[in-house]
Amino acid sequence: MNTADLLALLPFLLVAGTSALVMLEIAAWRSHWLSLGITLVGLAAACGSLWLVGPLAPRKVMSLLILDQYALFYIGLILAATFAIAILCHGYLERHAETGEELYVLLLVATLGSMVLVASSHFVSFFLGLEILSVALYALSAYLHTRRRPIEAGVKYLILAGSSSAFLLFGMALIYAQLGTMDLSRLEGLLVGAQNSPLVLAGLTFIVTGIGFKLGVVPFHLWTPDVYEGAPAPVTAFIATISKGAIFALLLRYFYTVGAQHFRAVFVLFAIIAIASMLIGNLMALLQNNVKRILAYSSIAHMGYLLVAFEASGGMASEAVAFYLVAYFITTVGAFGVVTILSDEERDADTLEDYAGLFWRRPVLASIFTLMMLSLAGIPVTAGFLAKFYVVTAGASAGIWALILILVISSVIGLFYYLRIVATLYARRPEAAPHAEPHSTAGSYVLVVLTILLVWLGVYPASLLKVIRTVLPI
């Protein structure tokens, strides 16, 4: 550990330090705006420090973490998304006076965990990052402790995530027992030679199970709709984007580094998971009437699409995943941002009824929500379209036509419920008695910025693609 190592760890130190600082600030003097301010400054500083770390990359810090361009890209993405979610949290918390500012502490801790995940190069840091993330998320999901649903969500998440961690640990132990190392760079050579060993295969399967739980893919998806529905809307945004995105980045790094995606058993396993997620996610979403649950099932399907890109393997696949995740982050934070802004002190705005005729009352908010839905559906002018195009292109270049065909069919099924939400937004109904609908100025700015990004990436993605191309070789 020398100064260069410390410098490389600067983003982590800044986020960790900010969380401690916010905690102290809360102990000394409660001020909602100040807590938010410190959080945002800390996140921005961490984001800025990426430019200091950039020239050092790739740098291995001990054997636990590797700070390469890949990690820095995802750390930047995570920090930016947290920044947006923190602002959304502010307006949401303002309406719940009884709960304090501790949410920002938890948010920062969870962010730290995700950052460790995307930079992890060792089973130990993998598990540490995962637990830092998960423990913070248990508390975040149950944050509104006076309501019933959030408690239910928190407990459910605790139990299922706990058991998935157990699977994961067991899988790691099995691989360690066979190969004698937990270091990714050493596994690289060893694993390919041992790919037919039953211990390794069992270990891989357990690890996939653990990761599958975190990603919420079929058949490990059962917690997703309940937690999405129960958790406070901005927290749901966090779970849907950052926690899943970080795990996916890690999945890609681990499997591509050791080349495990080429193992026949692993390929088939992921193909089955991808197909099941795409179909079941979209079909189940058709049956829902709750917007948060619809988005939950939609996220299951989206993880399935991402797995199609994963299956394509090769350079184009990791580019496609990176682009898809950027688009997915923007879209999902935007969609939950609208839900957040519309939620009042009683409950989250999660029934379709809450959105009926929204366009005629609040055209801008409804237009933003429309664009987010169209992006999830993959319609042009939005980033979601190019993201899906990228995934299909990656799949076509690898010749996995069956998976692509299922992707196409399931995304047409998906259109049904996205259109259903959109149609609700524009439905005409007799003027209801005007009641004060919740507003959040800061949150609205975030949404506008996200929408601009969404359209910009959808129309002119060349700049982001250039970044992705220079950054991404793992």
Next chain:
Amino acid sequence: MILLWLIVILFVGGVLAWAVARWSALASRWISLIAVSADFVIGLIVWLRSAGRVEILHQQAWLREVDWSWIPSFGIHFHLALDGLSLLLLMLTFLLGIMSVLASWTEIQDGVGFFHLNLLWVLAGIAGVFLAMDLFLFYFAWELMLVPMYFLIAIWGHERRLYAAVKFFLFTQLSGLLMLIAILALYFAHHAATGIFTFEYADLLGTPLSPHAALWIMLGFFVAFAVKLPMFPLHTWLPDAHTEAPTAGSVVLAGLLLKTGAYGLLRFVIPLFPGSAQAFAPIAMALAVIGILYGAILAFAQSDLKRLVAYTSVNHLGFVLLGIFAWNKLALQGAMITMICHGVSTGALFILVGGLQERLHTRELARMNGLWQTVPRLGGAGLFFALASMGLPGLGDFVGEFMILLGVYQKSTILTAVAAVGILASTFYALKFVQYAFHGPNDHHWTLPDLGVREAIIFTPMIIILLWLGLYPRPVFNTFNPAMETLQQHAEQTLEALRR
């Protein structure tokens, strides 16, 4: 540059129309009208200026072109180009665009601004489809025109609007995605053969493909266009969407959206995959003939006036499909004329039905009868457009269908004979339309306002165009021929490249 302006004017006009509607609905209508008219005038100027050039420039040179790099890492270009084929369809787009704005002048009363935003954006998407020469850009525009069309149907449509809108969207989206897969397959096949990643139309022409791959890729394209066209048996979205849409929506759907399917066949399917298209032609032509008869019979069987008009599109576009797959000069010229005339005559019929519905608040033929006595001028217009639609000699539709039959005769006598029966069948529905709606005693004692000034302004140019194309279609052929010959050359070249 001028091509980009055509699209930008519509986009910006739409946004402006939306923005001002807050203060004045009338201003919103005028802005839309001016925007579309400006495009129409620009198109007209380009056409007149090119009139001399078209004859001379036989070798492919686009009349106008814009080509910028867009997403370089995929080899995607923002490439718009105009030839005779695109030009004629663009003129039709803007003409019907003007008529749609006028037709909604009194019909649409709520959400006026958003309505015009959608209407103009649909037109922008359609213009993009007719101009795009990069397959990615083409797909982009293809998808882009769906969303505003969905809104037009879902928000301002009639009773079963949501069902119709979703059905329309799903049909086109699924077929569109199949086309995307086909585009990508072609893209990678081209890369495998040449080492270059490109979506450029001109480069992809003559891509060597195994017959098996070519057939599958061709089918991917074909399905997308056949759904739009619509070809029997993929037409089931059409009657619902056309019937439930507001008048302007029906005009745009029938007059323009269906033409994008025909355009795609002409521009992409046959020049890119001439071999497999030839092999597939007998099936496509048989389905076309079935569509001709089926459309005519079902149109005759309808009691809802708007649905009747909707089914006539299946009938007419069957002729277009037949002409395109016959792929000889006469048939192609006929297909082109039919496309334009169907756009005008069916568009006019939808506006007429919309006008009747606004007056009567019903579309049921049984509730009409004897309207001639109270609205003679409207009845006269109805008679004229119905006769045009059934192919009365002297009017445009006749020229088109007759030339298609002449062209197809060289390929297959049987198909020609059966398709000719289809023309006969179309007289039934046309006469039913006139007889049930306008003739007979005025049983229901309607007293209605007759054709107003606005409607007269809509119908007069449409009548003139149909007469002009029926009597002197030369200018259209002059514009279309060079483009058509280039397409045929492309197909020939691709075939030769494949033989080698």
